[in-house]
Amino acid sequence: MISLAGRDILHAWGKFIFTGIGLGLLIGVTLTMAGVYRGMVDDGKVLLDNSGANLWVVQRDTLGPYAESSSIPDDLWRSIRTLPGVAEAANVTYLTMQVGRGEKDVRAMVVGIAAGEPGTSGWPPQLVAGRQITRGHYEAVADIATGFRLGDDVKIRRNHYTVVGLTRRMVSSSGDPMVFIPLKDAQEAQFLKDNDAILMQRRRTGANPAFNRPGVPGLLDAVIASQTSNNSVNAVLVRIQSEYSPQEVAEPIRRWKRLTVYDRAQMEEILVGKLIATSAKQIAMFLVILAVVSAAIVAFIIYTLTMDKIREIAVLKLIGTRNRTISGMILQQALVLGVIGFVVGKITATFAAPLFPKYVLLMPIDSILGFFAVMVICVLASVVAIRMALKVDPAEAIGG
């Protein structure tokens, strides 16, 4: 038996392929949009993964350190370290700011990492080039997305840092690349104003008679010194011993240290459920619209393809072809169109993904779901065309 669908496709193969490719581009955009959403969620997850922590200890009643600002004293980690079940506690600071290199600057999340050796919580878990920080000051490990190279001299506030290592996919929840610098520098960077602001503050303090007393020499200096030092960090990253559960360790910190503690699941909830919730919904909305538009376009294409050959269908009916054969032809064509579209779409999406400024994550499960969605849409779209085809009057073949 000859395949009616195959013969028909071969008859107008150019048109068919180009329609398939056009449809593919549309599916590609839809897949990419799904990838953008997955990428946003993944940004949040890698942020948590890369910190290497099981618990985040932050200022009481804040959603810090990523979703809200949080500030806790930098010697607090010692008392947390002594609690049962705590394997490691490390200070960390996060600050999104412009990092300058030469004339240009890059938006980056500056992470202050506690002194120690590689593998300490907060440190970059792996590098793609260079080495980890060894000096306690003025060295930086930057994400490759910043465009920095090894040996570059970057400027954060008024200090210059040498880039000694590069990372990949170390980003903040909003996708800004990270720059890791030693904690003490980061504390300073977080607090340090520009020189003009410091001078003005000094002048203001000097003009305040309460601080500038002739009878108490040295008071003004002490006040200014205390104004320009910073002993705060944003969070303490806690790694727990494997025999303890996160809740067991978190509870005493909440109760006795009177701080807020988040475990991994809660942190994910904050990042995914709160921080990127609106933008994720925005993307999801877009995704839904694109899917609907794609479905409509597939339906129109199949409908018009069928309408184009309504005469031939009438002839087929006239020579006594069964309805099943005609429906089968239209359905098969729709499915083949869908498969070509999906293949082209998947390829386009994969090659387009790295071009996006923010991370686009194409999950295999999304592709599989996408494939079935395309198939279902094609089947539904062909139903309309089939109805049209079956209703056609065989007389039309002769009339006209």
Add this chain to the structure above:
Amino acid sequence: MKFPPLQRRTLALVVIIIPLLLLFIYVALRSGPLAPIAATVSTVESRSVAPALAGIGTVQARFTYKIGPTVAGRVKRLDVHVGDIVKAGQVLGEMDAVDLDDRVSAQQAAIKSSEAALRQAAAKETFAQTQATRYEQLLSVRGTSEETVVTKRQELAVASAALVASREDIVRLRAELEALRAQRGNLRLVAPVAGLVAARDADPGTTVVAGQAVIEVIDTAGLWVDTRFDQISAEGLAIGLPAKIVLRSRRSQAVAGHVLRIEPRADAVTEETLAKIVFNAPPVPLPPLGELAEVTVQLGELPAAPTISNAAIRTVDGKRGVWKLVEGGLTFTPVVLGRSSLDGLVQVLEGLSVGDQIVLYSEKTLSAKSRINIVDRLPGVSP
């Protein structure tokens, strides 16, 4: 031939469909979570590392002399300005004497008056002596009464006592004059040592409290860098170790120095060890006090041991280790790390032996099941 048009069409279709399918298969396997992770591999080498400690500090003067009055007063004049080189004993300025000079004059007059009084007492004593001697002689020839002689003797004793009192009074007044002069001298601000005027905190006419510094002189021969080392990386810091000092204003040149002293008290708040690093020879020109300096203290070279780059270290389940390549697969090997150098080399005490292949850089976090694709350089990293 019956089918040429159809065959050509089929051929064209195949030409389009087959590459599309191949591309699709490639895309499905080579991207996303199924793709192998690009990684670079390095070999554990036996080499010696020279650990060094890095710290930052500020240039400070070892000896700072704050010169000011010992009593409250007003600054009368200052002869030096900031930056002047002064000699030991040089007068730098003077406090206002107010009434001190007048009191010195009064004292001098008082001494003169007292000297006159002394002469008067001396004359009285001489006269009393003469009278006493004369009446003694008269008594011996019974020419006068005993009572008169006793009176004369008493007058002599009184005159002698008055003379002693007058003499001592002069001593007192002279001592008082000396005291006034000493006070007067104390109003001069004198450099205790040779050095450089670093600050002039009050100008003439300013009233200062007792003990407040008016002029600050520093000893230029004794500049040091007050350096802070993070306690976690201060192992091996010892007196006498050579150090390299890089001043913020002279980033390209390193000045040689050595560790003079490690402070017995560390900074408990910032978790830093404090040490004083002195210059081997004072830098020329002299750096300003308070300038930031980066200090690198070089420790001795350690014997050769298996050494890896610190970029190879990973943490898996709270354990520190490296991914070792064993028969094409990955095995996580916990390691015990020894000393490290500032250029990122770290010695491995346990867990690895020379010649082991380990993963140095990787695109993503690895796991034991990861497939890796060994490359020379990770994509995106420029040479």
